[in-house]
Amino acid sequence: MTIEDIRDKIIQIVDLYSVKKVSLIGTHYNGRVEVASIDLIVEFAIDSISHFHIDDMKMTLEDIIGKEVDIIHAPVNVSPLIEQKETVLFER
Numbered sequence: 001m002t003i004e005d006i007r008d009k010i011i012q013i014v015d016l017y018s019v020k021k022v023s024l025i026g027t028h029y030n031g032r033v034e035v036a037s038i039d040l041i042v043e044f045a046i047d048s049i050s051h052f053h054i055d056d057m058k059m060t061l062e063d064i065i066g067k068e069v070d071i072i073h074a075p076v077n078v079s080p081l082i083e084q085k086e087t088v089l090f091e092r
Contacts, residue, residue, distance in 0.1 A: 021090065022091075023042075041086060
């Protein structure tokens with residue numbers, strides 16, 4: 001699966017879940033797209049988001065992508081000691 005394949009599938013659901021930005025992190029960024037799970041950082045357009053909303057989005061993405069999806073709710077405070085590589089897949 002390519003990054004473009006993942007992007008196309010995410011774009012199908014961004015309006016449904018009030019998504020502002022989605023970034024792909026982890027091994028996909030390094031070119032290895034055939035991994036067991038997809039790690040995403042998601043920023044929502046609304047201030048208050050429930051865990052149920054995030055979990056529903058996760059399950060929907062797993063159904064349409066066909067892989068396990070892990071969602072990290074943005075913004076993320078990352079230690080400067082950890083290198084964070086990300087590819088923006090969608091942004092409003």
